[in-house]
Amino acid sequence: xxxxxxxxxxxxxxxxxxxxxxxxxxxxxxxxxxxxxxxxxxxxxxxxxxxxxxxxxxxxxxxxxxxxxxxxxxxxxxxxxxxxxxxxxxxxxxxxxxxxxxxxxxxxxxxxx
Amino acid sequence: xxxxxxxxxxxxxxxxxxxxxxxxxxxxxxxxxxxxxxxxxxxxxxxxxxxxxxxxxxxxxxxxxxxxxxxxxxxxxxxxxxxxxxxxxxxxxxxxxxxxxxxxxxxxxx
Numbered sequence: 001x002x003x004x005x006x007x008x009x010x011x012x013x014x015x016x017x018x019x020x021x022x023x024x025x026x027x028x029x030x031x032x033x034x035x036x037x038x039x040x041x042x043x044x045x046x047x048x049x050x051x052x053x054x055x056x057x058x059x060x061x062x063x064x065x066x067x068x069x070x071x072x073x074x075x076x077x078x079x080x081x082x083x084x085x086x087x088x089x090x091x092x093x094x095x096x097x098x099x100x101x102x103x104x105x106x107x108x109x110x111x112x113x
Numbered sequence: 114x115x116x117x118x119x120x121x122x123x124x125x126x127x128x129x130x131x132x133x134x135x136x137x138x139x140x141x142x143x144x145x146x147x148x149x150x151x152x153x154x155x156x157x158x159x160x161x162x163x164x165x166x167x168x169x170x171x172x173x174x175x176x177x178x179x180x181x182x183x184x185x186x187x188x189x190x191x192x193x194x195x196x197x198x199x200x201x202x203x204x205x206x207x208x209x210x211x212x213x214x215x216x217x218x219x220x221x222x223x
Contacts, residue, residue: 042213056210106154
């Protein structure tokens with residue numbers, strides 16, 4: 001248990017569905033991250049929020065929409081996804097500025113049919 | 114730019130030693146992380162090297178050479194529970210980003 005939780009742990013959705021992934025951290029951190037992890041590929045940074053403001057958007061398609069309502073919660077809203085978006089989506093948090101280690105959640109295994 | 118390379122797979126026997134190498138080409142480099150990730154679980158922090166040299170932490174040690182753009186993770190007295198993926202990640206100065214390698218899957222056999 002790293003202090004970062006993610007729900008759901010598994011999600012299967014069709015290409016026309018809309019769903020949301022949720023991340024919550026209980027560590028008092030103020031930076032949060034979304035990563036995509038595909039098989040045999042490096043973790044890809046998608047979004048970074050610091051103090052609830054988005055500070056990084058790594059050329060992610062608009063069908064992925066992040067939301068950070070407060071420093072403890074992070075969402076990833078999904079709509080009209082493609083089968084190639086199937087992957088493990090990991091949330092992480094750290095102290096502001098990313099100077100320390102990042103603590104990861106267990107991830108959501110997403111399958112797009 | 115970022116380029117992180119590590120071997121894809123390694124196999125070793127229980128009780129043995131395994132060394133996982135990682136090379137990086139990172140502009141503004143400011144530290145090297147190692148994470149362990151068991152299948153279906155979150156990556157968990159193992160070590161962080163900023164200065165050259167060896168950092169020892171129990172059965173695990175991590176080494177960094179900034180001039181060579183090189184790090185390794187040394188796992189000693191291997192146990193079955195050490196079977197996992199090991200991720201190397203480089204951090205840039207004044208940046209939130211960690212650039213990850215693809216991970217090295219270590220299989221420990223009895």
